[in-house]
Amino acid sequence: MKALTFKVTFCLLPTVLVHVIAAQPTNSGLYDVAVLDTSTVIVVGGNGTLLRTTDGGNNWAQQINSAKTFLSVHFVDEKNGWLVGEDGVVFKTTNGGKKWLRQTLNAPELHAVYFVDLQIGWAAGANGFIAKTISGGESWQxxxxxxxNGLLDICFFDADTGWAVGRSSTILKTINGGNVWETKFTGNSNLFSVFFINAITGWASHTSTSLSYTNDGGENWIGRATTPDQIITLAVFFSSEQQGWCSGSGGIIATTDGGVTWSRQASISNSVLWSIDFIDTHNGWAVGEHGVILKTSNGGQTWQQVTGQLVGVEEQQESLPLEFNLRQNYPNPFRVEEASGQATTLTYTLSRPAYVSMAVYDVLGRAVAVLVAETKSAGVFQASWNGRDLNQQPVAAGTYFCRMEITESNTHQQIFQQKKMLVLE
Known part of the structure; x- marks a missing residue:
């Protein structure tokens, strides 16, 4: 792990004041944006928001009926993309976002997804979770x-070299596709975004008024201050080694000298911009809290708020998932009882009949106990765990995960939720 040093340079230029107004396709928080071409854009966010426009933002269509929060979306080309979010949800599209299919990954909340081609990709999230697929998301390791530490963003240059960043200033690097991840830095703030323009030059955004910068592939990082008016950088994007943008609390800033100096392009007083993406050096989009969507067609010289209308659901995924809910176990944390009594209880709800599989896993993904394995009718149910393994031996103190997987009787589609449980000594 390396120490951070700081190099500070400011550049003041005129800024554009953007007034956030109410006429917009959603009021939900928007957490990521993918620009497919100058007209086609995907935005994702809270309350199941997954919006798609094909006319530059004049009209938007909601793509999925869901209550999940979607946190990250990534496309490898104009057709193929993935999104991830709350409760480890993963969806995939192969037609530019017209239709999304649910994929299965046993994961906590996922904050980031990144693919280098149609087959190889990674997802990262809470508790340092990282999973890799070499089958386009059909299976994950x-x-x-x-x-x-929670991981908030992930970026790969090729199938071998990648970086992940997250809470406590965590910066990880791999040179073998994730078989081994090395910690390059930790600190006190959070890192929300990481972007590499090539294998050696990259940036990471802080919950502070600076960016971390590397020119040796992430082995060493230096801090570069952004603006003198205290903008908090949450997302970073570079179209070349010299030209880049950051979005965050209060607006958008830009650089034309590789991040040595920055100037504010847009000011927003009552919103946080969580994500920014450009299709080229001219056309870019940014999204944030309260459903704010901004776009530019001149490299950020001017930004305009998108005020298009929501026109309905364009096309559903092939099979809408069965609605169900797994509540957090209670008590949690808990101790293993010496007798055979129950130590903790989980409550779950089904909207219609389904086959239910509920099991407990340790942090290495090994099955520890099976709690439910049968078909259930619609209703509210409870399952208990006495803190013992498959051989009825008390488990060691530590972290465990209860995974509930249901199979809908008609479509045979499998979906799941999981909860983290803590066993005390």
Whole structure:
């Protein structure tokens, strides 16, 4: 792990004041944006928001009926993309976002997804979770990140070289596709975004008024201050080694000298811009709280708020998932009882009949106990765990995960939720 040093340079230029107004396709918080071409854009956010426009933002269509919060979306080309979010949800599209299919990944909340081609990709999230797929998301392998800090973004240059950043200033690097992740830096703030323009030059955004910068592939990082008016950088994007943008609390800033100096392009007083993406050096979009969507067609010289209308659901995924809910176990944390009594209880709800599989796993993904394995009718049910393994031996103190997977009787589609449980000594 390396120490951060700081190099501070400011550049003041005229800014554009953007007034946030109410006429917009959603009021939900928007957390990521993917620009597919100058007209087609995907935005994702809270309350199941997954919006798609094909006319530059004049009209938007909601793509999925869901209550989940979607936190990250990534496309490898104009057709193929993935999104992830709350409760480890993963969706995939192969037609530019017209239709989304649910994929299965045993994961906590996922904050980031990144693919290098149609087959190879990674998802990262809470508790240092990283998983890799080599089958386009059909199956996933959990990787050892070496950290328990939440991971908020992930970026790969090729199938071998990648970086992940997150809470407590965590910066991870791999040079073998994630088989081994090395910690390059930790600190006190959070890192929300990481972007590499090539294998050696990259930036990471802080919950502070600076960016971390590397020119040796992430082995060493230096801090570069952004603006003198205290903008908090939450997302970073570079179209070249010299030209880049950051969005965050209060607006958008830009650089034309690789981040040595920055100037504010847009000011927003009552919103936080969580994500920014450009299709080229001219056309870019930014999204944030309260459903704010901004776009530019001149590299950020001017930004305008998108005020298009929501026109309905364009096309559903092939099979809407069965609605169900798994509540957090109670008590949690808990101790293993010496007798055979129950130590903790989980309550779950089904909207219609389904086959229910509920099991407990340790942090290495090994099955510890099976709680439910049968068909259930619609209703509210409870399952209990006495803190013992498959051989009825008390488990060691530590972190465990209860995974509930249901199979809908008509479509045979499988979906799941999981909860983290803590066993005390």
């Amino acid at each position: 959990i990787q050892n990140s070496g950290t328990a």
